[in-house]
């Protein structure tokens with residue numbers, strides 16, 4: 001993330017509305033996914049079942065949001081700060097790419113968790129059967145475990161990423177967080 005003195009063109013620049021909407025929708029969905037999965041064990045049936053169906057359904061919504069985000073980013077979306085000249089610029093960019101890669105992997109692992117458990121995915125009740133054959137219990141458990149570990153990794157990195165944004169806002173006092181906020185002046 002480039003640091004710019006207040007009032008410069010860089011400071012005044014903003015992400016476009018679509019990028020901002022997709023970023024916050026992604027953040028919300030990822031947090032909801034994690035919260036549902038880490039708490040459903042504390043709930044009795046049928047609530048737990050509903051939470052798991054919610055997790056799969058929002059997981060599919062997240063898949064579409066990420067696909068849209070990547071399409072928008074690579075074709076029509078505005079790409080800011082491509083120069084990436086200093087170390088922190090490159091670190092921030094690297095973190096964003098890593099988050100995309102881990103989110104993509106988490107989505108694939110999510111589908112595989114269900115299918116290697118020999119069950120259909122439910123999208124708000126609509127069943128999407130596995131295109132694969134039968135899997136052993138050990139395979140299903142291993143995929144579930146990796147999906148869980150990757151979820152923790154995403155949350156830790158996204159947490160660090162959010163702290164970096166707050167550091168920019170409150171300590172460096174530059175426009176990095178502001179340019180991703182839905183409110184405020186547009187340049």
Ligand code: HEM
Nearest residue numbers: 030033034037056059060106107110111113114144148151
């Ligand atoms: C960033 C997005 C996601 C996060 C953070 C996430 C997180 C988690 C976590 C922490 C678990 C619990 C694992 C365990 O304790 O064994 C889990 C389970 C699961 N997830 Fe995800 N997940 C995400 C996306 C998805 C997607 C896209 C799908 C599929 C559409 C999916 C399907 C599942 C299934 C089927 C389970 C196992 C449910 C069961 O125990 O029956 N997840 N997820």
Ligand code: HEM
Nearest residue numbers: 001027030031073096099100158162165166176177179180
């Ligand atoms: C699970 C939660 C989150 C995920 C997965 C996530 C992911 C991402 C990704 C992938 C980007 C890169 C966008 C791109 O260039 O295509 C990004 C940018 C950004 N994120 Fe997040 N984010 C999350 C939460 C947050 C939070 C809570 C904050 C603020 C406190 C935040 C602040 C920002 C800012 C300011 C940028 C733009 C940086 C720039 O303009 O250089 N994010 N986020």
